Amino acid sequence: MAYQHIEVPAGEKITIKEGILSVPDNPILGVIWGDGIGPDITQASLRIWDAAVQKAYGGQRKVSWMRLFAGEEALSIYGDILPNETLDAIREFIVAIKGPLTTPIGGGFRSLNVSLRQILDLYACVRPVRWFEGVPSPLREPHKVDCVIFRENTEDVYAGIEWQSGTEKAKKFIEMTNREMGTHISLDAGIGIKPITPQGTKRLVRKAIRYALDNNRKSVTIMHKGNIMKYTEGAFRQWGYELAKEEFGAYTVTEEEVWGGAKTDGKILIKDRIADIMFQQMLLRPDEYDVIATPNLNGDYLSDAVAAEVGGVGIAPGANLSDHIAVFEATHGTAPKYANQDKVNPGSLLLSGVMMLDYIGWSEAGAAIIDAYVKTIKQKIVTYDFARLMKDAHEVKTSEFAAAIISNL
Numbered sequence: 001m002a003y004q005h006i007e008v009p010a011g012e013k014i015t016i017k018e019g020i021l022s023v024p025d026n027p028i029l030g031v032i033w034g035d036g037i038g039p040d041i042t043q044a045s046l047r048i049w050d051a052a053v054q055k056a057y058g059g060q061r062k063v064s065w066m067r068l069f070a071g072e073e074a075l076s077i078y079g080d081i082l083p084n085e086t087l088d089a090i091r092e093f094i095v096a097i098k099g100p101l102t103t104p105i106g107g108g109f110r111s112l113n114v115s116l117r118q119i120l121d122l123y124a125c126v127r128p129v130r131w132f133e134g135v136p137s138p139l140r141e142p143h144k145v146d147c148v149i150f151r152e153n154t155e156d157v158y159a160g161i162e163w164q165s166g167t168e169k170a171k172k173f174i175e176m177t178n179r180e181m182g183t184h185i186s187l188d189a190g191i192g193i194k195p196i197t198p199q200g201t202k203r204l205v206r207k208a209i210r211y212a213l214d215n216n217r218k219s220v221t222i223m224h225k226g227n228i229m230k231y232t233e234g235a236f237r238q239w240g241y242e243l244a245k246e247e248f249g250a251y252t253v254t255e256e257e258v259w260g261g262a263k264t265d266g267k268i269l270i271k272d273r274i275a276d277i278m279f280q281q282m283l284l285r286p287d288e289y290d291v292i293a294t295p296n297l298n299g300d301y302l303s304d305a306v307a308a309e310v311g312g313v314g315i316a317p318g319a320n321l322s323d324h325i326a327v328f329e330a331t332h333g334t335a336p337k338y339a340n341q342d343k344v345n346p347g348s349l350l351l352s353g354v355m356m357l358d359y360i361g362w363s364e365a366g367a368a369i370i371d372a373y374v375k376t377i378k379q380k381i382v383t384y385d386f387a388r389l390m391k392d393a394h395e396v397k398t399s400e401f402a403a404a405i406i407s408n409l
C-alpha cells in the first residue's frame with residue numbers, strides 16, 4: 001500500500017500463516033511516539049529495545065521501526081488526530097507500539113485511545129502487573145503481586161452510547177423505555193448504555209485461558225459485579241464459565257468443583273469474584289490471583305489500582321490485542337507538565353516493548369531487558385518518581401536511565 005506521510009523502511013512485513021504470526025528477522029514494526037512525554041520515553045525505549053535485540057541475536061535480527069502518527073502530531077500533519085493511514089499501516093504491518101496520546105478537548109472523539117481500540121477491534125487489553133525487586137511499593141510483601149489482567153476493550157459503558165440530560169435523544173429514549181418497559185426513569189436523567197455480549201465476553205475469556213495455559217499460570221478469575229448488574233456483568237460471569245467448560249473442559253476445573261472434592265491435577269482453576277471484594281483481596285492476598293478476566297470498566301480501575309501496589313503507572317505495561325493485530329502501549333497519559341524535560345520514567349513503554357518482543361517470539365531480547373532493568377533499579381539509578389520514594393536513590397534523567405540500562409544489558 002502507498003502512504004502519503006508514512007515512510008516504510010527497508011525490512012519485511014510480519015504475516016499470518018495458518019493463523020500464526022510469521023516473523024522475519026528484520027520485521028517492520030510501527031511506532032507512534034505520542035504526545036507530551038511521549039517523545040522522551042519513546043526515544044529512550046527505542047535505544048534500549050535495539051540494544052537488547054543486538055545483544056540477544058548478535059546482529060542476526062533487527063527491528064525496522066516505521067514511524068506512524070496519531071494525536072497532536074497527526075493533527076499538524078494530516079489535520080486529523082487519528083488518520084486513516086495510521087490505521088491502514090497498523091492493519092498491514094500487524095504489530096505496533098505507541099506512546100501516550102492527547103485527546104483534544106472538544107474534538108469529535110470521546111477518546112483517541114478508545115477509538116483506536118474500537119476501530120481496530122483490539123478487544124483484549126492485557127496488563128501484566130508484577131513487582132521488580134528494588135521498586136518502591138506501599139505493600140509489605142509486594143512480591144506476592146504477579147497477575148495478568150485481561151480487560152474487555154470494546155464493550156460495556158465504553159461503547160460510547162450515551163445521551164446528555166435534557167437532550168431530545170435522552171428524552172425520547174426515556175419516554176420509550178418508560179412506556180414500553182414499565183420503567184420510571186426521570187425525564188431529566190442522563191443516559192448511558194452498557195452492552196455486554198456473549199461473543200465479546202467469550203473471545204476475551206478464551207484469550208485469558210489460552211494465556212494461562214501457555215504460560216503455566218494456575219488460575220483464571222472472572223471479576224464482575226454480577227450481583228447488581230445481572231444481565232451484563234452477571235452474564236459475563238456465566239458466559240465465562242460456559243466458555244471454559246465448552247472449549248477448555250479437559251484443562252480447567254472450577255472452584256465449585258474443587259469445593260465438591262475434585263482435584264486440580266495441574267488444571268487451570270476457574271473462579272469468580274465480585275468486583276468490590278476483588279479490590280480488597282488484591283491488597284490483602286494478591287498471591288491468590290493470577291490471570292484475571294473482566295469487563296471494560298472494572299478492568300480500567302483494577303489495572304491502575306494493582307499497578308499502584310508495585311510502582312505505579314510509570315512502570316505498568318499494556319497491550320491491546322485482536323486475534324493478530326497488536327498495539328502495545330504505555331498505560332499512563334501524556335503528563336504534559338513534564339513534556340520535553342527528559343525527566344519521567346520510561347518503564348511503562350519500555351516494558352510494553354518487552355511484551356511486544358515476547359509477542360513476536362523474541363523473548364531472549366525481552367528477558368535481557370528485564371534483567372538489566374532490575375539491575376539498574378537495584379543500583380538505585382532511577383527517575384524522579386522512584387527517587388522520591390526511595391532512600392539514597394541516584395536520580396537521573398530519562399535518557400540517562402536508558403543509558404544505565406543499556407550498560408547493564
Ligand code: NAP
Nearest residue numbers: 099100101102103113314330331332333334335344345385
Ligand atoms: P497522566 O498523563 O498519566 O499523568 C498523571 C500523573 O502520573 C503525572 O502527573 C505523574 O505523576 C504520573 N506519571 C504519568 N506518567 C509518568 C511517567 N512516565 N513517569 C513518572 N510518572 C508518571 O494522566 P493525566 O494527567 O490524567 O492525563 C494527561 C493527558 O493524557 C490527558 O490528555 C489524557 O487524555 C491523556 N491520557 C492518555 C492515555 C493514553 O494515551 N493511553 C492514558 C491516560 C491519559 P506526578 O505528578 O505525581 O509526578
